[in-house]
Amino acid sequence: MGLFGKVTLASILQRVFGKKHAKIGIYGPPNVGKTTLANRILRDWTGDIMGSVSEIPHETRRAKWKKNVKVENGGSSLFMDIVDTPGVATKVDYKDFMNTWGLTKDEAKQRAKEATEGVIESIKWLEDIDGVLLVMDSTQDPFTQVNVTILGNLEARNLPVLIAANKIDMEESSPATLKSAFPQHPVIPISALTGYNSDTLYTTMVSHFSKKRKKKRR
Amino acid sequence: MAKKENEISFNLVSRHKLDELTSSEKLRFILKEVKKGKILVLEHGLTPFEQTNLIENTMKEIEQDTFIGVEMEGLGQDRPSFFQKLFGYSRKPRVTLIGPANLLKTIRKDNDMIQTKIIPGRGAK
C-alpha cells in the first residue's frame, strides 16, 4: 500500500460519511450454517462460492475469505471482506466423528486435530475484524457458552454484531427465542439453505456494519 | 491411562482466591484442575477475554484419549440497567461451572438456571 496508502479519497470519504469497507467475520458454533450462509452471500453478490458444506461438524477447519464483496442496499453499499471461520467449540471428541458419522479412527482423529486448530484460528481472527455476523441455529438453545463467549468478547471490544438466526425453514425453529435472548443486537431470522429473508439480512448488514464506531483494543 | 474412580470431586473456588490470581495464573489453575477430572464452581466468573483464552488453551491441551475439552457455563449478570445499556456494558458471569467435557454435560441453560448432568464413573483420582 505504501506510504500514501492511508490518505486516499476513499479513506477521507469514509471518515466523513462512515464506513465504506469492513472486514466481517462469520462466526458461530460448528454446524450452524456459517459456510452455507457465506456461500449464499458470495453467490448473490459475486457469483462465487466460499467452501464446502457438510452435515458433519467441523467441515471448515481453516478460515477462508473473499475480499471486496460489494453488498448494496438501495442507494448505499458496503464493500466487505467476508471471512468464513471454523466453528468455535469448547470440546472436540474424535469419537463423535466415529460413532455418529462413521469415520474411521484415523480420519476421526485427523479431523479432530484439525478442528482444534480451527478453533484457535477463529479466535485469533477476532483480533482482526471490524464486525461479526454471528450465526446461531434457531432450533437450539441460544445461551450456549460459545455464543455467550463470542458475544461478550465483541461487546468488550465494542464491535458491531448481527445475529443471523438460521435454519428457520425447520419446523422446530424458534427465532423469537433468539430475539428475546439477545435484545442488545439485531437478530435476523433467515434460512441460509433456502435464501429466505436474505434481502433483510443484506439491508441490515449494510446499515449495521457501516456505522462509525470507536474500536476498543485490548 | 490413570484408573478412574467413582467419586467425583467438586470444588467451590472463592472469589477471593480467583481475585488473587492474574488472568494467566487463573486459566492455568482452572485447566490443571479440570484436566485432573475435577469440576469447579467459580464464585466469580471469567471476563470475555479470559473465556476466549481459556477456549484457546483448552484446544491446545486436548489429548485425544484422555482430555476432550471443557464444559463451561456461567450465569450472567442481572439484566442490564438503563444506564448500563446506555453506556455499554459487558455481561460478566457471576458464577461459573466448569469441568471436563467427558464428565460434565450441560442439558439446558437460560438466564436463570443451568441444568447439568454428571456422567458417573469418570471422576478424578
Ligand SMILES: Nc1nc2c(ncn2[C@@H]2O[C@H](COP(=O)(O)OP(=O)(O)O)[C@@H](O)[C@H]2O)c(=O)[nH]1
Ligand atoms: N434446514 C437447514 N439446514 C441448513 C441451513 N443452513 C445450513 N444447513 C445445513 O447445516 C449443515 C451444516 O452447514 P455448514 O454450512 O457446513 O455449517 P458450518 O459448520 O456452520 O459452516 C449442513 O448439512 C447444511 O446443509 C438452513 O438454513 N436450513
Ligand SMILES: [Mg+2]
Ligand atoms: Mg463451515
